[in-house]
Amino acid sequence: MRILVFLIFPLICFSQENLRYANTINKEDLFKHISVFSSDSLEGRETGKPGQKKAAKYIIESFKGINIPPFKRKKYTQKFNVKSDRHVCKCEDCDLPFMKRILRKKRMVRGENILGYIEGSDLKEELIIITAHYDHLGKHDSLVFYGADDNASGTAATLEIAEAFMIAKKEGKGPRRSVLIMPVSGEEKGLLGSKYYTENPVYPLENTVANLNIDMIGRIDDWHTHSNYVYLIGSDRLSTELHEISEETNKKYVGLELDYTYNDVDDPNRYYYRSDHYNFAKNNIPVIFYFNGVHEDYHKPSDTIDKIDLEKTEKITKLIFLTAWEIANRNKRPTLN
Numbered sequence: 001m002r003i004l005v006f007l008i009f010p011l012i013c014f015s016q017e018n019l020r021y022a023n024t025i026n027k028e029d030l031f032k033h034i035s036v037f038s039s040d041s042l043e044g045r046e047t048g049k050p051g052q053k054k055a056a057k058y059i060i061e062s063f064k065g066i067n068i069p070p071f072k073r074k075k076y077t078q079k080f081n082v083k084s085d086r087h088v089c090k091c092e093d094c095d096l097p098f099m100k101r102i103l104r105k106k107r108m109v110r111g112e113n114i115l116g117y118i119e120g121s122d123l124k125e126e127l128i129i130i131t132a133h134y135d136h137l138g139k140h141d142s143l144v145f146y147g148a149d150d151n152a153s154g155t156a157a158t159l160e161i162a163e164a165f166m167i168a169k170k171e172g173k174g175p176r177r178s179v180l181i182m183p184v185s186g187e188e189k190g191l192l193g194s195k196y197y198t199e200n201p202v203y204p205l206e207n208t209v210a211n212l213n214i215d216m217i218g219r220i221d222d223w224h225t226h227s228n229y230v231y232l233i234g235s236d237r238l239s240t241e242l243h244e245i246s247e248e249t250n251k252k253y254v255g256l257e258l259d260y261t262y263n264d265v266d267d268p269n270r271y272y273y274r275s276d277h278y279n280f281a282k283n284n285i286p287v288i289f290y291f292n293g294v295h296e297d298y299h300k301p302s303d304t305i306d307k308i309d310l311e312k313t314e315k316i317t318k319l320i321f322l323t324a325w326e327i328a329n330r331n332k333r334p335t336l337n
Contacts, residue, residue, distance in 0.1 A: 017168070018322055021167055022322050022325075025164055026160075027314040030310055030313050031308075033062070033160075037147070037152035042054050044147060045135050048110045049138055053112075059159070063159075068117070076115055080112070084186070084190050115181075117179075118169060119178050126177045127207055128178070128179050128328055130158055131183070131213045132158045132215060133275075135185040136188060143301045149217075149295070151214070157217060160321075161320060161324065191275070197279070205283050209286070210334060213288070213289045217230065217312070218308040220295065221295050228257055230290055232258050234272055234287045237286075237287070239335060240337055242288065245326050249319065254322065256316065
């Protein structure tokens with residue numbers, strides 16, 4: 001009996017530890033980060049423009065502030081210079097004139113992905129990647145498209161998740177698998193940053209066990225009358241086991257309503273193909289896309305921080321961290337279908 005208690009006790013403690021680190025994620029810090037990303041000075045963070053460069057600098061300084069190193073102690077940035085031939089819009093009909101201009105023209109886009117690396121322990125050769133695009137639509141005709149929800153909310157979440165993992169690592173409870181926190185740019189111009197990464201990975205794609213992608217988690221859409229929900233897209237497309245991990249983690253710790261409406265293969269919106277996780281899914285890497293749905297301020301200058309539901313953002317961020325923690329620390333990686 002003594003041996004049995006000895007074996008079980010560490011598992012119980014470990015289970016309690018993950019919740020303690022998740023609770024370091026808080027709405028005050030999320031608000032601080034979203035405020036910076038959606039400020040006038042960043043001018044909508046259009047990829048290649050000064051505002052996007054300022055956002056990249058802020059992310060790097062945030063990483064340095066929590067002592068998260070760049071990948072293999074090299075540079076935080078993965079720069080790309082690619083031609084854009086389309087614009088990603090999650091609404092069915094884009095009626096903004098400047099978007100139509102972007103759709104017609106091919107332009108060279110210069111952007112940066114930012115890579116913060118948390119090295120694992122006994123399973124460090126396997127990697128989880130957590131992404132969120134930090135770019136937005138920029139400034140047009142003197143109007144700033146602030147992008148507080150799209151996607152300052154998701155980018156802020158990556159910084160909070162990074163900090164929670166680093167607190168755990170500092171206390172000797174770091175993840176078994178390595179974790180790459182990677183805010184990407186170029187999403188609004190065609191998922192360019194994530195595409196560039198998957199074509200030029202810093203870590204072998206076959207060793208990448210999952211991608212958790214965060215794109216808009218701070219608002220309530222027109223189909224819900226409450227905030228206690230998040231859309232999950234793609235969780236079971238490549239790995240039923242990843243889907244089960246996600247469901248069990250939410251049930252045990254968070255209690256959000258997980259809405260799979262847009263995960264339907266026949267969904268006319270085709271959201272599965274329209275955010276950065278898709279470039280990982282194309283490479284047979286299991287993914288989960290976290291999304292609150294579109295709303296009346298989507299892709300408009302009125303997507304501002306005063307409309308962000310911080311409690312909702314905090315709760316979803318904790319779910320993503322806890323899911324990543326479970327994937328990082330279980331004995332086996334999620335199996336493919």
